[in-house]
Amino acid sequence: MTNKDVGEYRGRTLRRLRRPRVLLAATGAVAAAALAFVMVPNANAAASTLGAAAAQSGRYFGTAIAAGRLNDGTYTTVAGREFNMVTAENEMKPDATEPQRGQFNFNGGDQIYTWATQRGMKVRGHTLAWHSQQPAWFQSLSGSSLRQAMIDHINGVMAHYKGKLPYWDVVNEAFAENGTRRASNLQSTGNDWIEVAFKTARNADPSAKLCYNDYNIENWSYAKTQGVYSMVKDFKSRGVPIDCVGLQTHFTGGSSLPSNFQTTLSSFAALGVDVALTEADVTNASTSQYSGLTTACMNVPRCVGITVWGVRDSDSWRSSESPLLFDGSGNKKAAYTSVLNALNAAPPTSPTPTTASPTVSPTTSPTTSPSTSPSSSPPPTGGTGVILGSQSGRCIDVPNSSHNNGTRVQLYDCHGQTNQTWTYTASKQLTVYGNMCLDAAGSANGAAVQIYSCNGQANQQWNLNSNGTITGVQSGRCLDVWSTSNGAQVQLYSCSGQANQQFRLTAR
Numbered sequence: 001m002t003n004k005d006v007g008e009y010r011g012r013t014l015r016r017l018r019r020p021r022v023l024l025a026a027t028g029a030v031a032a033a034a035l036a037f038v039m040v041p042n043a044n045a046a047a048s049t050l051g052a053a054a055a056q057s058g059r060y061f062g063t064a065i066a067a068g069r070l071n072d073g074t075y076t077t078v079a080g081r082e083f084n085m086v087t088a089e090n091e092m093k094p095d096a097t098e099p100q101r102g103q104f105n106f107n108g109g110d111q112i113y114t115w116a117t118q119r120g121m122k123v124r125g126h127t128l129a130w131h132s133q134q135p136a137w138f139q140s141l142s143g144s145s146l147r148q149a150m151i152d153h154i155n156g157v158m159a160h161y162k163g164k165l166p167y168w169d170v171v172n173e174a175f176a177e178n179g180t181r182r183a184s185n186l187q188s189t190g191n192d193w194i195e196v197a198f199k200t201a202r203n204a205d206p207s208a209k210l211c212y213n214d215y216n217i218e219n220w221s222y223a224k225t226q227g228v229y230s231m232v233k234d235f236k237s238r239g240v241p242i243d244c245v246g247l248q249t250h251f252t253g254g255s256s257l258p259s260n261f262q263t264t265l266s267s268f269a270a271l272g273v274d275v276a277l278t279e280a281d282v283t284n285a286s287t288s289q290y291s292g293l294t295t296a297c298m299n300v301p302r303c304v305g306i307t308v309w310g311v312r313d314s315d316s317w318r319s320s321e322s323p324l325l326f327d328g329s330g331n332k333k334a335a336y337t338s339v340l341n342a343l344n345a346a347p348p349t350s351p352t353p354t355t356a357s358p359t360v361s362p363t364t365s366p367t368t369s370p371s372t373s374p375s376s377s378p379p380p381t382g383g384t385g386v387i388l389g390s391q392s393g394r395c396i397d398v399p400n401s402s403h404n405n406g407t408r409v410q411l412y413d414c415h416g417q418t419n420q421t422w423t424y425t426a427s428k429q430l431t432v433y434g435n436m437c438l439d440a441a442g443s444a445n446g447a448a449v450q451i452y453s454c455n456g457q458a459n460q461q462w463n464l465n466s467n468g469t470i471t472g473v474q475s476g477r478c479l480d481v482w483s484t485s486n487g488a489q490v491q492l493y494s495c496s497g498q499a500n501q502q503f504r505l506t507a508r
């Protein structure tokens with residue numbers, strides 16, 4: 001890799017949003033009388049882990065995980081504490097998942113999936129069609145038989161993980177540095193191989209967001225960036241299903257942060273796709289480049305999250321460049337602090353008005369059926385109480401006791417004050433403060449859950465299901481959180497049966 005624009009990054013410094021914190025000092029009867037008027041102490045103090053800090057703006061912070069390191073206690077302690085998204089570093093690639101034609105092996109991928117999801121983390125799928133890390137049998141094919149093998153591979157792997165992975169890197173690294181298609185055996189099957197891969201993937205798992213992923217596409221004025229941009233624009237204009245672009249963000253191997261990175265992210269996003277930083281690492285973990293890349297993502301609403309390519313320097317594929325956030329002993333480096341501060345400085349995601357269309361591209365199927373049929377189940381609990389997340393032990397809370405339309409709700413330590421007290425009504429509303437409703441700002445995966453004046457519409461109606469989930473009547477999707485921390489924002493997500501979607505209205 002050669003690159004470009006050594007990072008003289010002029011990131012916008014965002015003013016930290018400070019929330020008032022008022023101590024409850026009163027006692028006894030005075031306290032009872034005073035409670036109604038006292039502002040509840042609340043979240044939005046700086047979060048202390050990468051995942052929780054990212055969750056404050058509805059984003060994730062992830063890492064690559066290697067199955068072979070899951071028995072290393074330092075590794076799993078740091079990874080389990082800091083991250084809420086995981087990418088298998090090698091275990092879901094074609095050579096790992098289909099070592100012989102038609103014989104799939106998901107041992108490594110499943111190990112990582114289980115480790116992550118048991119901790120409430122999500123997993124990005126990586127990757128289905130790539131010129132590299134192909135099994136030998138695949139490399140020996142060409143023409144229509146190679147094309148068919150690619151299709152069969154996508155179908156086989158996506159069927160195994162169907163409904164489980166929010167994102168898949170369907171095609172990886174298909175462009176050359178000059179912005180034309182990279183020469184490869186897949187490219188030799190015909191220029192339409194990429195769109196065939198995406199169409200196959202959409203049919204195989206309509207719930208997954210489908211990404212194109214590449215390196216050296218961070219600099220907006222670079223030919224390769226423009227080549228990928230043109231392809232995504234073309235796909236969107238012709239209805240080829242694509243939902244996201246992954247920018248690997250390897251500022252190693254000679255690359256560095258370009259000053260126009262944010263322009264690149266916002267330009268891709270303007271095509272109607274999510275963007276994500278999927279494999280970040282930086283030579284010698286430059287603090288300015290790490291904070292710059294983080295801020296660039298925070299400044300783009302459709303930048304959904306950042307993944308670093310490994311936990312400790314010693315785990316990195318480029319360990320000689322010491323490019324990660326933790327040293328070989330698992331200690332936080334200066335770059336860690338610079339990233340954490342940039343995450344904590346992010347503005348909360350701007351709430352989408354209730355009338356807005358969903359934020360995912362229209363090619364994404366709007367609704368995935370939950371695994372149970374919630375609307376037929378009578379609510380197991382009802383009345384008035386807190387909405388308790390079973391994984392976190394925390395309650396759904398209106399930050400700052402805000403009464404403003406569009407305030408996103410979050411997880412916070414349960415205290416049962418009015419900003420955590422919800423009433424389930426006969427018309428399936430969950431009301432707070434008497435006249436405001438829990439409201440879905442859209443129906444797609446990732447849609448914000450907020451408070452809004454009650455208006456009787458379906459995006460304000462909820463089913464309290466006997467399986468412990470709460471689903472939106474309009475979307476069919478579950479209340480869901482990315483993390484268990486104070487400040488984790490609540491969103492809609494396809495029901496997965498996982499612990500981060502278990503919420504109960506519980507009388508207190």
Ligand code: XIL
Nearest residue numbers: 089090126172213215248279316317
């Ligand atoms: C790398 C892994 O980190 C290495 O362990 C492996 O030997 C080679 O692949 N772009 C990608 C990643 O999309 O899958 C690559 O991961 C790094 C470059």
